[in-house]
Amino acid sequence: MTAQEIAKILDNVRKENPLVHNITNVVVTNFTANGLLALGASPVMAYAHEEVADMAKIAGALVLNIGTLNSDVVKAMIIAGKSANDHDVPVIFDPVGVGSTKFRTDMARKILAEVNVSIVRGNAAEIANLIGDNWSMKGVDAGSNGGNPIELAQSAARRLNTIIALTGKEDVVSDSNETYMIHNGHPILTKVTGTGCLLSSVLGVFAAVEKNHLFAAVSGITVYGVAAEIAASKTPHKGPGSFQIEFLNQLSHLAAEEIVQISSVEKIEHP
């Protein structure tokens, strides 16, 4: 993908203001909604079993995030997910903390078994645990095992038959046939809660306007990373509070020229 293509998809986001239905965790609801509004999308959060099917079907994308899951919320996710599948609404899945408890792992697999998911976004440990590989977790944060994120993303994409957006120091997007690496973003993102969760919802925004979901995922991650780099450069030595606010500003302002200048997307050749 070229930077111009990515900028064009962002432009479409701002023109179409897609409605994105989020069933997400109680820590990040506000930040997620503000991030999506800043980007030009229209977020909605709805959880009641009685309405999630109706809400998912009118949305441009559905985002499922298990950060503070319980069995009731998982039930709502499956109802919403099936409705999204029936109406060709793309589903993004964020398996927060998979591997840290058995319940989380079981529920994540149950969701994947019942709902067709277009994109799974997680850190390396979450993606590894999702496919049964061992990878250490610390609560909802990834430990490290020195594995290769490109191989992990490709292998998970093949085994789960979906697009994997594996994010961390380097971000990798793969559908197992085609793989991209994105060299943007900033370490201070790890000091603000919900930046991974918001990114999953941002992938929903991009999938709502771009039918090629591999391109949607690459574009969403790139835009996010570029906005983070600009925000970090505008708040040097300030701290995570100031960064967080400036990041929302930048999601709102990000211009095509900035994407062209700063983005760094690499296509990985498959052997």
Place this chain on the structure above:
Amino acid sequence: MTAQEIAKILDNVRKENPLVHNITNVVVTNFTANGLLALGASPVMAYAHEEVADMAKIAGALVLNIGTLNSDVVKAMIIAGKSANDHDVPVIFDPVGVGSTKFRTDMARKILAEVNVSIVRGNAAEIANLIGDNWSMKGVDAGSNGGNPIELAQSAARRLNTIIALTGKEDVVSDSNETYMIHNGHPILTKVTGTGCLLSSVLGVFAAVEKNHLFAAVSGITVYGVAAEIAASKTPHKGPGSFQIEFLNQLSHLAAEEIVQISSVEKIEHP
């Protein structure tokens, strides 16, 4: 109402620090509590069926917001609402997203049927859908149908026998006999999540200190709009992150002279 009267009511808010009980959605709890604290009120959020009646009866106002409703929360709202009614505590109702799903519309009407509500605050689509008029919704945001907000507010106030605070590009407050239009506020409010929800809770704050709830609603909306205009003027070209923070600052600082200078309240003559 004169600007001086509005400033006086704000002054009473700061002197009396009314306790406002919010049963609201999971997206806006933090922003709502911070907004009310900034304004000088004392917010409390309580949801348990076992305690909402006790909490509502000691509050100066009760605010019910169905943004992320489920049947359990609606039950809590009705228990709290009946307790508020029994103890002459004014109830503010924010029918978030009514019209976007059948469940939301049904629950909103159920609440209105069981609880006497002093003020309903919503956008045009929500108010229209509440009284059975068709008005397009996009998730929880209003679509537009070119209708006249003054007529809609008056008609809804008459049919629901309550005060309607219809907010949008122009804000209208009506009890069907008397109608005001407030020409304050700023478009960037639509880029920050929960600004409508916080406004509903602010109307609770004003209703807690001003027995004329029509005046309370006009005052609350005016103060809110003036604070937004000042905040926007202090963060030009910055973006929604910076605006959001400055808006909290301004809710805290807003002075009588600023209300006198900036407020623009128009009494609408009834034919």
Place this chain on the structure above:
Amino acid sequence: MTAQEIAKILDNVRKENPLVHNITNVVVTNFTANGLLALGASPVMAYAHEEVADMAKIAGALVLNIGTLNSDVVKAMIIAGKSANDHDVPVIFDPVGVGSTKFRTDMARKILAEVNVSIVRGNAAEIANLIGDNWSMKGVDAGSNGGNPIELAQSAARRLNTIIALTGKEDVVSDSNETYMIHNGHPILTKVTGTGCLLSSVLGVFAAVEKNHLFAAVSGITVYGVAAEIAASKTPHKGPGSFQIEFLNQLSHLAAEEIVQISSVEKIEHP
């Protein structure tokens, strides 16, 4: 305790990045997670009955906060608390709003009866109501009755057989044998929601790295108060929005020299 000892414990927090499991209220989840991340800890929020025992046992501390409790959440707290007790994970308890409704008081006592708690943090009214003394409440904020916070903290520590961290204008920490008063902090903390709740979670962070929990509590409160003073001095006349953001920055940046310069901890002689 000396300022150097406090700085050393903060240093350990940043080196060990302890995982802190929070079962807290829906108003403060985001602010709590961001505060803990800023400080160098690794926050996790998990509520499901099926996973809280697993999460609590791998954590460095468990924080229970009843701000928006319901019977389901209390059940989760007790399951998590018992698991923490079984695995020597310290438990911090924040009895938000105890005394404002009978349900809240009953549930707080139930938790204390079933879980061994290392530190209870609350305002004077909450601590008083917890031990059956009358102290006026206004929602979840403390009223005042002119009582002596040192005597109250000592008496509660003795009767509940735990460490009491009583915070307000002056902060007092006591295990009934040893008592400290901390003269740091800033009044603007009361204008930002969740500053008490975040402090409770910060005590969890410190208890996770410092086995002497009395020292952990004194250190956590001191660090918090010093960060607040610096944040307030960097945002003079700005308001609670700007303060909140700068406070997160300062939790991240706070240096040993600042603790040495600004901290004011007094050991209270027991008669």
